[in-house]
Amino acid sequence: MKKYSIIVAISVISAILAVSCRQPTDSSTSGLVTLMCDQTFENIIQQEIDVFEYTYPNASIIPYYLDAHSAIDSMLDGNTSLIVTAQELTQEQKDYLQSKNRFPARTQRIAVDAIAVIVNKDNDIDELSISELRDILTGATPRWRDVFPSKLDSIQVIFDHPGSSIVKYINDSIMKGAKFGKVYTVDSLKQVFTEVERRRNAIGFIGVSWITADLETPTTSMEQRMADLDKNDTAAIDFTNKIKVMQIRRDDEISGCKPYQAYIYDGSYPLFRSVYVTTTEPNGSLSHGFYSFLTGFIGQKIILNTGVMPAYVQPRVVSLN
Numbered sequence: 339m340k341k342y343s344i345i346v347a348i349s350v351i352s353a354i355l356a357v358s359c360r361q362p363t364d365s366s367t368s369g370l371v372t373l374m375c376d377q378t379f380e381n382i383i384q385q386e387i388d389v390f391e392y393t394y395p396n397a398s399i400i401p402y403y404l405d406a407h408s409a410i411d412s413m414l415d416g417n418t419s420l421i422v423t424a425q426e427l428t429q430e431q432k433d434y435l436q437s438k439n440r441f442p443a444r445t446q447r448i449a450v451d452a453i454a455v456i457v458n459k460d461n462d463i464d465e466l467s468i469s470e471l472r473d474i475l476t477g478a479t480p481r482w483r484d485v486f487p488s489k490l491d492s493i494q495v496i497f498d499h500p501g502s503s504i505v506k507y508i509n510d511s512i513m514k515g516a517k518f519g520k521v522y523t524v525d526s527l528k529q530v531f532t533e534v535e536r537r538r539n540a541i542g543f544i545g546v547s548w549i550t551a552d553l554e555t556p557t558t559s560m561e562q563r564m565a566d567l568d569k570n571d572t573a574a575i576d577f578t579n580k581i582k583v584m585q586i587r588r589d590d591e592i593s594g595c596k597p598y599q600a601y602i603y604d605g606s607y608p609l610f611r612s613v614y615v616t617t618t619e620p621n622g623s624l625s626h627g628f629y630s631f632l633t634g635f636i637g638q639k640i641i642l643n644t645g646v647m648p649a650y651v652q653p654r655v656v657s658l659n
Contacts, residue, residue: 366627368396373628374409375401375422376503378451378527379613381547382644383422389567389640390631392560397624406503419618419625424451424503424611441620448632449613450647452546452597453504455584456531458538462488465585465594468608472512474541477519482539495521496533496542504543507611535580546597549577550645567639602647613646
């Protein structure tokens with residue numbers, strides 16, 4: 339067993355012991371379950387857990403936010419029955435889980451995420467093409483003034499960490515076999531945001547929920563948050579003004595766009611990917627209860643409020659102001 343899996347197993351056992359004395363028998367709305375989630379989606383899933391546990395006080399969902407590979411490995415090793423990732427299980431992985439568990443793994447798409455390209459507010463460039471992004475990432479374009487007349491000099495590329503799903507997505511969708519040039523990696527997506535905010539020459543890649551949520555804990559009460567979720571509205575939201583969100587365009591297009599929900603929905607914004615929830619537990623379990631909650635109206639409305647495109651709710655209207 340991998341070292342990581344041993345650590346997760348110990349953590350899970352400790353969590354179970356800590357709450358077992360007060361948790362009722364497992365059902366779709368009660369009990370205890372661990373969730374392994376791609377850390378890119380922490381801002382989304384933590385809000386989902388808060389609302390679910392508020393609605394069902396006898397339910398305890400213990401999340402671990404880590405890289406996608408570790409989340410999937412944890413399910414394969416039997417340390418969790420619930421994961422949220424930006425990739426589906428392979429058929430080989432599904433067959434392996436089927437051989438270990440009489441219940442087949444079930445996967446549902448819950449959202450379409452966008453990878454936002456962010457720069458410092460002092461950056462005077464507003465738009466990049468996919469090929470310009472590739473040249474920046476390979477080091478073929480080392481200075482901002484090589485892209486467009488600019489007062490800024492050398493480009494500093496910042497990712498969360500080498501094994502993140504964002505790095506994998508950029509490698510698969512933009513690099514097309516080319517190798518990364520000089521890049522800086524930090525410990526978290528929050529730190530990507532912080533470093534771009536303070537470094538004038540920086541460019542970072544981050545899930546869109548991290549720039550609409552602005553990395554701040556909601557200040558409204560849970561009662562007010564629940565009331566807001568019951569409203570049938572599609573008011574537009576915007577991005578934080580602490581950084582600049584770049585417009586991105588495909589090489590064969592004249593103009594680009596920012597990762598607003600409507601542009602994610604119609605495919606105009608080119609850097610997007612699906613988000614999936616997978617469970618290996620049957621109907622009637624807490625694992626399946628939360629799985630179903632994520633695809634229900636309230637779960638999808640929570641996703642809508644983060645700036646990510648939900649799978650089953652209409653997109654927000656983009657503000658023209």
